[in-house]
Amino acid sequence: MLGVAEYEQDYIDACRSRVESQVATFAEVARAARDHGDADMTGLDGALESLEYEYFNNMLLVLDGYFVHRLPHVEGRDGNALNEVRVLARSLMENGGTLVADPQLPLDPARSVLGLRVGDPITLTSQQYRRISDAFLREIESRFARHNDR
Template sequence: MLGMKEYEQDYIDACRSRVETQVVMFHEVAQAARDHGDADVSHLEGALESLEYEYFNNMLIVLDGYFVHRLRGVEGKDGNALNEVRVLARSLMENGGTVMADPQIRLDPAHSILGLEVGAPITLTLQQYRRISDAFLREIESKFSRND
């Protein structure tokens, strides 16, 4: 596939809808598990925390995958949300879930969405995923949206 310099707004909206559905689904499952009063839930919170990290780390890879062919020239290299997702997804896939540096991107933790530094473990929570996915999709709309 060729690099993409534009995405149709309908496609962006559909991706945003899938992201929201996935967030709501996780929240509902976690809440249902917590509300199940007659089960032994002594290990539930630890299990839900581990599931949350795995789920949202994987959802970050999926989010990047929706727009994986975006052109870097349009994306920029200034440490924006698109850059942050690119670096984090690559770190999850290639560096065991530890943030790695990308010499082509100026990603400053002090100005990034999640504030993760090189060498930090990536363990996304629902709230962190919501923040990064919202910022990412706003940036996609700003730089890549095509309204026909």
């Protein structure tokens, strides 16, 4: 597939809707597990925490996948949320979930959405995923949305 310089706003909106649905689904499952009456809850919090990290790390890969063909020259190389997601996804897939440095896409932890440093484990919570996905989708709209006035 060729690189993509523009995405239809309807596509971006549909991706945003899927992201919101994925976050809501996890919250419903976690709530249902915690509200399960008199069942033995030993280990539940630890299991939910592990599930949360796995789920939202994988959802970050899905988020990146929705726009995987975005052109790097449109994305920029200024440490924006698009760069952050690209580096996080690469780190999850190729570096065992530990944030790796990318000399082409330098991330300043003080300016990044999640504030992670090279060498930090990537263990996304629901709240972190919301922050990074919101920032990512705003940046997609800003740089890649096809406007009808063209």
